[in-house]
Amino acid sequence: MLSFAATVLLDGVSYGMVLFLISVGLTITMGLMRVVNLAHGSFAMIGGYIAGYFTQRGYNFYVALAVAAIIPGILGGLCEVTVYRPLYRKGELSQVLLTIGLVFVATAAVTEIFGAFPYPVKFPEYLTRPIDIGFRTYPGYRVFLIVVGAIIAAILWWVIDNSIYGARLRAAVDNARMARAVGMNVNLLFTGTFVVGCALAGLGGAIGAGILTPEPSYSLKYVVLFLIVVIVGGEGSFKGSFVAAMALGIIDTMGKYFIAPAAPYLLYVAVFLLLLWRPQGLLPPKSAT
Amino acid sequence: MTNPSETQKAGGGLLAGMSPWALAGHALPWAIAIGFFFIAEGYLSFGTQIIIWILFALSLDLALGYAGIVTLGQAAFFGFGAYAAGWFSIHVSPDPILGHLFAIGLTAIVGLISGALILHTTGVTFLMLTLATVLIMFEYANQAKEITGGDDGLQGMKVGPIFGKYEFNLFGHTAYVYSLIVLFIWFVIMWRVVKSPFGRSLDGIRQNARRMRAIGTPVWWRLLAVYTLSAAMAGSAGALSAHATRFVGLSVLSLLTSGIVTVMLILGGTRRLYGAFVGAIVYFVVQDYTAKISPYFWEFIVGGMLIATVLFLEGGLMDLGGIARRQWERLTGKASKP
Numbered sequence: 001m002l003s004f005a006a007t008v009l010l011d012g013v014s015y016g017m018v019l020f021l022i023s024v025g026l027t028i029t030m031g032l033m034r035v036v037n038l039a040h041g042s043f044a045m046i047g048g049y050i051a052g053y054f055t056q057r058g059y060n061f062y063v064a065l066a067v068a069a070i071i072p073g074i075l076g077g078l079c080e081v082t083v084y085r086p087l088y089r090k091g092e093l094s095q096v097l098l099t100i101g102l103v104f105v106a107t108a109a110v111t112e113i114f115g116a117f118p119y120p121v122k123f124p125e126y127l128t129r130p131i132d133i134g135f136r137t138y139p140g141y142r143v144f145l146i147v148v149g150a151i152i153a154a155i156l157w158w159v160i161d162n163s164i165y166g167a168r169l170r171a172a173v174d175n176a177r178m179a180r181a182v183g184m185n186v187n188l189l190f191t192g193t194f195v196v197g198c199a200l201a202g203l204g205g206a207i208g209a210g211i212l213t214p215e216p217s218y219s220l221k222y223v224v225l226f227l228i229v230v231i232v233g234g235e236g237s238f239k240g241s242f243v244a245a246m247a248l249g250i251i252d253t254m255g256k257y258f259i260a261p262a263a264p265y266l267l268y269v270a271v272f273l274l275l276l277w278r279p280q281g282l283l284p285p286k287s288a289t
Numbered sequence: 290m291t292n293p294s295e296t297q298k299a300g301g302g303l304l305a306g307m308s309p310w311a312l313a314g315h316a317l318p319w320a321i322a323i324g325f326f327f328i329a330e331g332y333l334s335f336g337t338q339i340i341i342w343i344l345f346a347l348s349l350d351l352a353l354g355y356a357g358i359v360t361l362g363q364a365a366f367f368g369f370g371a372y373a374a375g376w377f378s379i380h381v382s383p384d385p386i387l388g389h390l391f392a393i394g395l396t397a398i399v400g401l402i403s404g405a406l407i408l409h410t411t412g413v414t415f416l417m418l419t420l421a422t423v424l425i426m427f428e429y430a431n432q433a434k435e436i437t438g439g440d441d442g443l444q445g446m447k448v449g450p451i452f453g454k455y456e457f458n459l460f461g462h463t464a465y466v467y468s469l470i471v472l473f474i475w476f477v478i479m480w481r482v483v484k485s486p487f488g489r490s491l492d493g494i495r496q497n498a499r500r501m502r503a504i505g506t507p508v509w510w511r512l513l514a515v516y517t518l519s520a521a522m523a524g525s526a527g528a529l530s531a532h533a534t535r536f537v538g539l540s541v542l543s544l545l546t547s548g549i550v551t552v553m554l555i556l557g558g559t560r561r562l563y564g565a566f567v568g569a570i571v572y573f574v575v576q577d578y579t580a581k582i583s584p585y586f587w588e589f590i591v592g593g594m595l596i597a598t599v600l601f602l603e604g605g606l607m608d609l610g611g612i613a614r615r616q617w618e619r620l621t622g623k624a625s626k627p
Binding site for chain 2: 030036083086090091092093094096097098100101102103104105106107108109111112116216220224227228231235264265268269271272275276279280281
């Protein structure tokens with residue numbers, strides 16, 4: 001029984017790690033520049049497709065992961081400079097619309113290039129085997145997700161809490177106007193963060209491809225999950241989105257194990273009620289409270 | 290619309306004191322729609338579909354365009370109306386008008402309840418709540434197979450003749466005329482609403498809700514009223530779609546449906562009354578044309594058009610005339626009126 005509970009928990013945490021990796025860029029950019037970016041999932045999708053393309057052709061898995069992070073990062077930077085920047089001054093509606101347009105374009109592009117069917121990533125053989133984790137054997141892939149997710153989360157945590165870059169980022173999220181007034185280049189900070197956020201999304205999309213398989217409907221299908229992580233966690237709150245991603249992963253997994261048929265809509269009902277109770281999310285950054 | 294003299298006219302008839310050109314402008318779309326019935330017999334079901342989506346886009350214009358409620362949840366009402374009409378025709382009565390009224394009433398109640406729950410929130414949280422509304426309904430409809438038919442869709446709808454006289458025939462004559470009449474009724478209602486003092490207050494709320502609250506406008510109630518009306522209109526469009534095709538599929542409740550109706554409205558132009566008309570027609574023609582080139586090409590084109598509209602043509606296609614006129618006035622040296 002205990003072992004079963006642990007399995008559910010591990011499944012939930014590994015899923016949560018994928019959600020966290022993909023969403024963390026979104027939470028910072030939405031918190032920092034208040035851009036409603038519905039196209040964020042597209043960067044993760046592109047990462048997944050790139051990893052699929054290279055691994056299916058026999059390239060080294062880690063090389064594929066690196067490319068899957070770099071290309072979405074570059075694309076993200078280009079999009080930021082060309083289409084996102086005019087949006088900062090416009091309202092939420094324009095942001096929603098333009099990013100929906102990007103989702104349409106990205107969906108059509110990957111369908112044209114890779115076809116209309118799911119496009120799996122070929123993971124290395126040692127990740128597809130179950131491995132012994134003490135009290136039972138557990139799929140190596142899930143262990144890999146948890147380890148990689150935990151390492152990246154720890155690095156991000158350290159960078160955001162301890163580095164000068166992190167201090168600037170936190171300052172800009174809390175009060176962008178004040179940050180500008182004391183001479184920080186918030187625009188450059190934002191472009192950099194956007195690139196890193198998209199690269200992380202691409203990486204998350206690539207290593208998470210075993211759970212969220214790349215397919216043309218990917219960005220529309222999962223963007224809601226990423227938005228939930230960001231909004232439930234509290235826009236701009238790094239720790240909030242970590243908590244929200246874990247909670248979402250665990251609750252969704254539990255739902256699938258115990259109340260299978262009702263699971264999807266119960267999750268959305270839970271999100272609905274939670275947002276009515278706390279419209280700012282679980283752990284909103286200081287500026288929002 | 291920003292012309293103050295029009296405000297005064299709102300009390301009188303909608304057409305009172307209008308210039309012959311403006312009258313002709315209003316008559317044109319309806320004349321085209323009626324003419325289409327006689328000259329394009331083979332395309333009537335295509336035409337019916339366009340009319341239904343015009344009505345759906347108009348409902349979104351009311352909430353998003355006029356009141357500034359940034360929602361992605363409009364498919365919830367369209368889908369709910371479609372399922373309500375379908376369910377009514379199977380279990381209660383095949384009469385399309387009764388079923389239509391039932392669907393409108395029920396969707397309005399859903400709009401009222403969901404609006405009352407979520408309209409106090411703003412921004413991304415509100416957007417997320419509207420998304421959650423659609424997703425809850427979609428997943429529920431997917432599960433509740435005994436009511437909705439789940440993945441297979443709602444089958445076995447019986448649609449009787451309108452007024453016991455006009456059968457829905459294979460060529461879609463009745464469906465076309467019926468949909469056009471329903472659209473016209475809603476159009477007149479919406480026109481009256483947006484030109485009324487109530488509509489003016491929506492204008493104010495969109496531009497600055499805080500100031501409107503400060504001058505004593507009951508903002509929340511106004512938004513709730515317009516959200517409910519918009520839901521009823523979307524439900525009506527859904528019911529039309531169910532009756533015209535005698536089928537309701539799960540896709541009516543999908544996020545893509547919400548996305549597409551938003552694209553139509555934005556392409557055509559918000560707050561222009563006829564923006565929804567232009568947008569829906571352009572969308573369907575582009576989709577029909579590009580789908581022949583490649584089955585996915587239309588998504589690329591539509592996405593690109595949406596991006597271009599947001600970046601370069603904020604008023605939508607309906608604003609092209611206005612832009613041309615402003616350019617002309619600038620070239621000829623006339624100062625444009627503020």
